[in-house]
Amino acid sequence: MNGALAETSSRVPGVTPGLLCSVVVSTWVEDTTAGPVAFLLIGHPPARRQGETAESVEQQMLGLSAALDLAEPAENIRHVGNRVLLLGSSGALLTIAGAPYSLRLPSVGAEWSRMVGEGCPVCILLGLDPISPHTPERATQEYLGAALATGRLRMGATAAMDAREPMGLAR
Template sequence: MTEPLTFRAIPGPGFIANTAMSTWLDAGSPSGPVAWLLVGHPSPRRPGESADRIEYGLLGLADGLRLVQPARRLPFIGNRLIIRGPHTVLDYGHPEYAMRLPSPGPAWREHVAGGGNACVMIGLDPIAAGAGPEEIEAYVLRSGKTGRARMGFTRIRPR
């Protein structure tokens, strides 16, 4: 059975500014090192926010990136990473804006700059801003098992 087509708006900078992002390099992957970018959102905390509206925004972000549920084969979503000087940016499909990543480490940037893969994961369940490595690992595993994530992989965009 084919899933029905859904058209969700790709969120703008106001939504993106309130996301929680985490980057790390998984050097122990069987297929070689993989740079990870996890994007999630804290629980509703501002006027007008609700869990449903936040999830809709995250799904719009996932749609703009052409991400899929983790049970499916992860797609290559195009060369969407840009590194210019100290800044790392993700083209998330918005016609006017891109997402600036919060200072990935040097090993992450070197891996990506050298043509290595980066896995992008949008988590649909709330995640605490400032979550530590153990919390992030548990979140990624849980979200993958429950299907409450969307994923794909990307690389650096050639100049």
Template sequence: MDTGPLAWLFIGHPGPRRNGETPTTVETGLLDMAHALCLAPASQKTPNIGGRVMLRAGTAALSYGHPTTVMRLPPTSRQWMSHIALGGLAVVALGLDPIPPGTGQDGIDEYMHRTGIRDRLYMGMTSLRRRWT
């Protein structure tokens, strides 16, 4: 099925950094987020997780299931924002393995391939959420 152009939203982490964090606690938190977002392992059909992306005054955020908090996204391109604002689809990809900060596009592509074939990458299809709440 051809869905046309897609925006991508990659959620990665650099590994444990805070006091008390371990690889296990980081992975548990990420799996909780994947389940709250209704993401599926990359080897399965990518589910439609409903409208989760919110736009306001040039800022984008992801509603990830928390009752009072959203995840503010880093600055995105105008093309990405326009795509979402006009009803385009976005793939949310959440990786369980650490990825070094500053990894470029080639490294992210390799990461997604490597983690996807091992079911360490969770994905879902989303779009614009019409309400910012």
């Protein structure tokens, strides 16, 4: 599933509309030793546009990671601020501080939306290696395992924003 964008009011270098429209986004809920966690995986498909290379896409993904304040995996995942704005029962935006756009997530599903709305934490996982859209669950788990083992994953914890919080969306 590819992301979409929603315009906001400022700029962050490297976070472009093209990047946000091309990322691969997956969401799921998992029971962990810390309790239920909502997951959000952001990846990118293999380079496919004219002039695009694996290195240029990786640099864009590192820019997105920096804009989201994500870090290399650690025992304690740091909180990067409340960045999820729920839109009804299965829609959501991921806000990017200082960026001209927010990432509109593909349908997150009613369970994900309900749990996040009730305060369930969201673990953002950003992969630096390509992943194809519509990757099956088992292949996604293998991708995450390999990315974690090779340091090609960035992580952060977030939560739902209060809808009354200002987020800078263009009106």
